[in-house]
Structures are given as structure tokens and as C-alpha cells.
Amino acid sequence: MSKSENLLAVIHLSATAVYVVVGNVVSATDIRIKGVGEVPTEDFQQGQIKHFDRLKSSIRQAIIQAEEMANCRIHSVWLTLSTPELLSHNGFGAVDVEQGVVETQHIVKALSLAKASVLPNTHYLMHHCQQGIFLDNQEQMVDDAIGMYANKVTVMYHLMMMPVASRQNIQKLIQACDISIDHMLFDAVSSAEYSLMPEEREQGVCLIDIGASSTSICVYRENKLIFTHCIAEGGNKVTMDISAELNLTMMEAEKLKIQRGTVDTRDVDPTRFETFARVGMADEATISMLQLAQIIEARYIEIYRIIFQKLADEGLMDYLQRGVILTGGGSQIRGMVRFSKRLLEMPVVMSNPHDAITAYTHFGDDDKVKELNLRVGQRALQTAYGALLYSQSEQFKHSEKSSPEALEVNRPNRFSTLKHNLSNFFKSII
Incomplete structure (x- = not known):
């Protein structure tokens, strides 16, 4: 694997199969699919694990398929799924800016306040999308307020929540496959990133x-x-x-x-x-x-x-x-x-198919390239491809500035941590 490659893996849990895709992210408009795994299963229905061990086996098989095709090791993934247990709300957090300049800590605190106003104790925030930011009494929202002058910042969010127990079961399942979860997405948002x-x-x-x-x-x-x-x-x-x-x-x-x-x-x-x-x-x-x-x-x-x-x-x-x-x-x-x-x-x-999703072609293996070209057009994989696209979206970049991890990124002497967080989480097969 070339050092310049930025690989990202996605697991899509559906009611009919486990899908795993590995994409080489060149840019937001150029994502080349390098590996695909697909294992039929009926052990994940309506957001619930029906049989833990069978589903774990299916996930592992799909991961191995994708790893072998992409010639890499997967250590962490973006996970996308749907669940009728979803609760969603539009909320906001308003924070006073004491020094007059908006900093990352103000945006992070805004999300914390927004969660506190709508998040039940029984639920976990699985996914949030920033809608925009108001500075003081201005009527127009901005997307990024960090570094701007204001006395008060109000950040608007769409918050998506799932029961804590369900989240814990999903996390246990993925960790049992020796994989960690980087981000969890609601399926419809992944699909929208691909489709709209x-x-x-x-x-x-x-x-x-x-x-x-x-x-x-x-x-x-x-x-x-x-x-x-x-x-x-x-x-x-x-x-x-x-x-x-x-x-x-x-x-x-x-x-x-x-x-x-x-x-x-x-x-x-x-x-x-x-x-x-x-x-x-x-x-x-x-x-x-x-x-x-x-x-x-x-x-x-x-x-x-x-x-x-x-x-x-x-x-x-x-x-x-x-x-x-x-x-x-x-x-x-x-x-x-x-x-x-x-x-x-x-x-x-x-x-319709998304122009940014194409097949990786630098294998030196015509059969593998031919298979990937077929996979790129497969409708069943569109949600997983959408998660790859979402990872590079302006929506995600703006929303991440509200996450507690954003404070770590902006602390001094944290370059090595930032580099690790943004790495592709893969190790080449030697």
C-alpha cells in the first residue's frame, strides 16, 4: 500500500447482509473503492442483534473479504445502520464568549448544552449534524465561527440518539471482531450523502x-x-x-x-x-x-x-x-x-450513481478491477459508499468541531495524536 493512500473502512449492517467497503480517499470528489466484503445474514433486524455469534462471524467474514481484496488490515471503521429506536431532535446550545473571540471550547460546550436539553438518560448520542451558528443577534447563520468576534454564540444541531443498551450491544459486537468504531452514522444520512x-x-x-x-x-x-x-x-x-x-x-x-x-x-x-x-x-x-x-x-x-x-x-x-x-x-x-x-x-x-465513487485500478489484476467496477454500481452498497462520502463532507467537518475530541486537536504538542486520529487505521500486509 502506498504511503500516500488514505484508506477508510465502512461497515454497513443491514437486515439482509453485512457490507464492508474500503475506499482510498483521494479527495471529497475522488474516492476509489479498493475492497468490498458482503456476507448475507438475517441476524440484524430493525436495529437489533438477533444472534450475536452468527452476526459476529458474518462481520468477520465480510472484513476478511474486504481486507484480502484491498490488501490491507482493517483496525477501525465507520459504522452505518438504521434502527426504529432512533430518537431525533433539533436543538441548540447558547454559550457566552467571555474574551470576545469564539474558540473551539465554546462550540464544544454548545453541543454539550444542546444534548443536555433533549437527551434522555436512557439514550446515547449516536450522530449529530451542525445546522449553523448564530453570532450575537445576527439573523444569518455561519458555518464556522471559530476565530470570529462575538459576545454570544448559538449553535444549532440535529441530534440523533439511540438507547444506551443498544449502542453498548453494537459496540460489544464490533469490538468482538477486533475492530473499533470511529464514527456511527444513521443510515439515511449516509444514503443522502450518496443520493442527494x-x-x-x-x-x-x-x-x-x-x-x-x-x-x-x-x-x-x-x-x-x-x-x-x-x-x-x-x-x-x-x-x-x-x-x-x-x-x-x-x-x-x-x-x-x-x-x-x-x-x-x-x-x-x-x-x-x-x-x-x-x-x-x-x-x-x-x-x-x-x-x-x-x-x-x-x-x-x-x-x-x-x-x-x-x-x-x-x-x-x-x-x-x-x-x-x-x-x-x-x-x-x-x-x-x-x-x-x-x-x-x-x-x-x-x-443515481455518484460520480465521486469509482473503482481502484492500480492492482495489476484485471479480474479484481473488473469485479470492483461491478461493485461500484451495486445499489446495495450505496449506503456504505455514502458513509465514505460523508467522511469528507463539509457537514462532517463542521459538526466535528463540536465534538470533545476537537479540544484535544487544538491543544499544543498534540500533533502526533492528531496525525493518528486522521490516519487510515490500516497496516499493509507485508
Whole structure:
């Protein structure tokens, strides 16, 4: 591994697989994927560990896959996940500036005050995003106030929290794999970093990431994260509905959904029936394609009903000038965009590939490069890629100035510590 390479690793825990990616971060607009690991598992559902040892084994396997492809060792990671246990609030911390010049300590104290006002004793701050800073009585916010003159600084935040016990279980799991966690991100924010364009964030947009066991939501306005939420609804519920209504096994229902399902009932001939081979049975099932579509449609209507009732309750409906951006495996059902536009009566589009994410090509191994080129376009990895992008974002850089670690960085004679904190946490295989 070249000394000039800045490698960063991400673990994405999902309900269907563990994903590990290693990226060579050249710049915020140039991240080259060097290693990918993917191990199917159903041991992480709705933000909860269902079987500790099996999930630990899956994570280790995915890490080894990524390490071997990237020819490196992973010692610490950015972790991204979703959980319906998420609590989120917009908060602020106001701090007097005694000497008249804003310093790092004032920004750090502001986050501490913001947490104190909304963080229950039972919860842990998993992720925070700085929205902006007011100096004295000025009406316009600034992104970075350190070094500026003011008598009072008020820092606005979006705070994302999870139960302490859940955080401890996740930390124990990752540490059992001999890995430490550098940062933990809420999935929707990672996905948004990959999926949203600057003008969408500015004008107002809702990202909806439909996974297998949960659906994550975030809203941006004026380039600021103002809302996050997660519900215990996803693609698995669709499969369960099909299984129950058509008397199929879950495996059969999932296969039928993927191969022949659509959410757009207007696109289905009501007289169309198809035969479907049953596992271990001589007789085939005869399935009404309209009935199948109606089952799928009903569940997605319910998912949208829950989401948009929450958005309405929060007073956010008028903020969505750019409508909805869809991502996640559960959004890939046929007819999803047409159905969503008709139901929601607003712009709806699918997320597109991000130009900054490309394959690392300096292996001298054409097969490895070919595989990575395929992986770069894999939708299932977009959340992990988004975490890599977020690590280089202005949002993260501004938010980190509120973290207690920022005080360590700004103390004298701490250069070696800073260098370690910003290193890629990898050791080359010799």
C-alpha cells in the first residue's frame, strides 16, 4: 500500500447482509473503492442483534473479504445502520464568549448544552449534524465561527440518539471482531450523502430509504438536515403479506415478489393469471397478477401513510419542493416511481450513481478491477459508499468541531495524536 493512500473502512449492517467497503480517499470528489466484503445474514433486524455469534462471524467474514481484496488490515471503521429506536431532535446550545473571540471550547460546550436539553438518560448520542451558528443577534447563520468576534454564540444541531443498551450491544459486537468504531452514522444520512444533489438539499427534499426490515427517512432544507426518522416497515413486510394472502412460504413469496411483482396495479391486466412452481409440491399454484399487485400496493400505501403522517405532524410538507428521492432495496419493486408519483402527487425519482465513487485500478489484476467496477454500481452498497462520502463532507467537518475530541486537536504538542486520529487505521500486509 502506498504511503500516500488514505484508506477508510465502512461497515454497513443491514437486515439482509453485512457490507464492508474500503475506499482510498483521494479527495471529497475522488474516492476509489479498493475492497468490498458482503456476507448475507438475517441476524440484524430493525436495529437489533438477533444472534450475536452468527452476526459476529458474518462481520468477520465480510472484513476478511474486504481486507484480502484491498490488501490491507482493517483496525477501525465507520459504522452505518438504521434502527426504529432512533430518537431525533433539533436543538441548540447558547454559550457566552467571555474574551470576545469564539474558540473551539465554546462550540464544544454548545453541543454539550444542546444534548443536555433533549437527551434522555436512557439514550446515547449516536450522530449529530451542525445546522449553523448564530453570532450575537445576527439573523444569518455561519458555518464556522471559530476565530470570529462575538459576545454570544448559538449553535444549532440535529441530534440523533439511540438507547444506551443498544449502542453498548453494537459496540460489544464490533469490538468482538477486533475492530473499533470511529464514527456511527444513521443510515439515511449516509444514503443522502450518496443520493442527494446540492440543489435538492437546498430547495427541500425527503430521502426515503426502504430496506428489508425498516425504512429510514431524512429531510433537508436550505442545505441543512432538519429531520430524521426510522419506522419498522420494509420489504420483508411485503413478502409476509404475499405469503399470508397467497398461502406461500416466505421463500416462495420473496421469489414471486422479485420475479413477477409490481406495485403499480394500473400496469396489470386483471385477467392475467400465471402458474408458479411450489417448492416440494407436484402441483403448481395459479396466481392472479392483479391480486399480487394489490397485495404489494397495499403495503407500500401503508408505508407511505406512516411516513407522510409523521412529516405532516412535524410541519414539513411545505418544505419538500424537490419531492422524494427513493433508495434502498425495498424501493426497487417494479412500478415504484409511477405509483409513488401518483399517490404522493409530488416529484419522485430514484437515486443515481455518484460520480465521486469509482473503482481502484492500480492492482495489476484485471479480474479484481473488473469485479470492483461491478461493485461500484451495486445499489446495495450505496449506503456504505455514502458513509465514505460523508467522511469528507463539509457537514462532517463542521459538526466535528463540536465534538470533545476537537479540544484535544487544538491543544499544543498534540500533533502526533492528531496525525493518528486522521490516519487510515490500516497496516499493509507485508
